[in-house]
Structures are given as structure tokens and as C-alpha cells.
Amino acid sequence: MNQLSIIVSSTRPNRIGHKVTQWVSEQASREQWEVRILDLGEINLPFFDEEDMPKNGNYAKPHTQAWASAIFESDAVLVVTPQYNRSYPAPIKNAIDYLFAEWDSKPIGLVGYGWSGASDACADLAKVLTHVKADVVGGLGLSFPEQLTIDGSVVDAEGAASTELRDLLDTLHSKVLDLDGVAAQS
Ligand SMILES: Cc1cc2nc3c(=O)[nH]c(=O)nc-3n(C[C@H](O)[C@H](O)[C@H](O)COP(=O)(O)O)c2cc1C
Numbered sequence: 001m002n003q004l005s006i007i008v009s010s011t012r013p014n015r016i017g018h019k020v021t022q023w024v025s026e027q028a029s030r031e032q033w034e035v036r037i038l039d040l041g042e043i044n045l046p047f048f049d050e051e052d053m054p055k056n057g058n059y060a061k062p063h064t065q066a067w068a069s070a071i072f073e074s075d076a077v078l079v080v081t082p083q084y085n086r087s088y089p090a091p092i093k094n095a096i097d098y099l100f101a102e103w104d105s106k107p108i109g110l111v112g113y114g115w116s117g118a119s120d121a122c123a124d125l126a127k128v129l130t131h132v133k134a135d136v137v138g139g140l141g142l143s144f145p146e147q148l149t150i151d152g153s154v155v156d157a158e159g160a161a162s163t164e165l166r167d168l169l170d171t172l173h174s175k176v177l178d179l180d181g182v183a184a185q186s
Contacts, residue, residue: 002176004033004169005074009081009092011041016152020113020142021080023154027165028078032173038070040091047094054100064098071102075179076109076172079129083114083121096128103132107175109168110139113148117141137171140164 006025010017018039025035045063052058059065071077081088096103108129112118118141126136140161142148147161156162 001032001034002075002173003036003073004028004076004078004172005036005038005070006078006080007092007095008037008039008041009079010084010089011044011091015041015082016113016148016150017041017080017082019152020111020148020154024078024080024111024165027162028169031166031169033076033169036070036074040095043067043095045091045095045098048097050098054098057101067095068099068102071099071106074106075176076107077134078109078111078168078172079125080111081113081118081121081125083112083116083118086120087124088118088121092125093128096132100132103129103134105179106134107172107179108134108136109172110136111142111165111168112139113142113144115144117143117147135175137175138168140168 006021008017008021021037028035045067050059050061050064059068081092110122110125112122122139129136142161144150147155154161
């Protein structure tokens with residue numbers, strides 16, 4: 001089975017990010033994925049504190065090495081992010097900045113949530129992840145109050161959000177298969 005890591009980007013004590021992640025995780029587990037949750041609230045990376053540039057891959061700190069291994073071992077990644085002040089929360093930027101090579105060609109999907117489906121957060125995140133050469137395959141946005149209650153329950157009576165998520169997971173899976181094919185030929 002391919003490994004899908006789901007990054008929980010919000011870290012505040014009362015966050016609903018873990019509930020949205022639970023919804024994503026349940027669907028991914030029902031499909032072809034072995035799911036691993038990378039909760040930035042638990043991982044608790046300090047503000048970027050490496051001496052060398054991430055491009056050199058010369059990670060000295062144990063927390064950087066652990067974070068690099070988690071991303072390197074992931075076949076694909078889903079970033080679950082709220083929108084904070086028309087962008088994404090700071091911990092996910094910090095987590096991205098720590099690494100470089102590990103993001104290269106990594107298939108990544110985005111699941112945003114907020115008043116406008118976190119469209120600004122997802123657009124900004126896609127720009128940053130593309131800069132570090134990740135392969136951002138797409139995303140979906142859950143909007144208050146139509147698709148998500150304020151306390152974090154996904155409202156999906158029509159099944160539209162589940163269909164979007166399934167399509168995103170399928171696209172990620174295709175990308176992983178493509179990468180496996182390239183690796184087998186080289
Ligand atoms: C600091 C802060 C800024 C926010 N700014 C926005 C915003 O610009 N747009 C939006 O749709 N929601 C905004 N919200 C509302 C969040 O989308 C909502 O609180 C959501 O539950 C946050 O995710 P979390 O519970 O996982 O932290 C903001 C919330 C916080 C805490």
C-alpha cells in the first residue's frame with residue numbers, strides 16, 4: 001500500500017483541523033492508502049533553526065532529520081489547512097521551509113477550510129509548494145457553513161465534498177504510480 005501523509009496545519013488548542021483531518025483520513029483509509037497523520041501541533045517544530053541552507057540537505061538537528069524522514073517516506077501528502085487572515089497559518093510555512101529535496105516532485109493535494117473554502121490559503125500554499133518543486137495536483141475547499149460547521153463537522157448531504165476528495169485521492173494515486181513507473185525504468 002502507498003503511504004499518504006496528512007499534515008494538520010493548525011496548532012491552536014481549540015482547533016477543528018484534527019476533525020477535518022479525521023474526515024479526510026477515514027476516506028483515504030477506505031481507499032488504497034496507508035494513512036499517517038503528521039500533526040504540526042504534536043510535532044511542535046521550533047521556528048526554523050538550522051545553520052545551513054535546506055537546499056544543501058545538511059540537517060543537523062534531530063527534529064529536522066525526523067521531519068525530513070517523515071516527508072521523504074511519504075508517497076503522497078495532503079495538507080489540511082484553515083485560512084488565517086487570508087492565507088495559511090504560520091506553522092505550515094515553517095514546516096515547508098525546513099526542507100527542500102524532500103518536497104521535490106512530491107505529489108501534494110490541499111484540503112482547505114474557512115469562510116470561502118480557504119481559497120486564498122490554498123492559492124498561497126500552492127505557490128510556495130510549487131517553488132520547492134512539489135507537484136501540487138489540486139485541492140478542495142470546505143466552506144462555512146454550507147460544508148462545514150463551526151465546530152468542525154463536515155456537512156456532506158449531497159456527497160459532493162466526498163466526491164471531490166475521492167477525485168483528489170485518485171489523482172494523487174495516479175501520480176504515485178507514474179513516479180513508480182519512472183523509478184522502475186531508471
Ligand atoms: C487568527 C485567525 C484568523 C482567521 N482568518 C480567517 C480568514 O481570513 N478567512 C476565513 O475564512 N476564516 C478565518 N478565520 C476563521 C478560521 O477559518 C476558523 O476559525 C477555523 O476554525 C480555523 O481553523 P482551526 O480551528 O483548525 O484553527 C481565522 C481564524 C483565526 C484563528
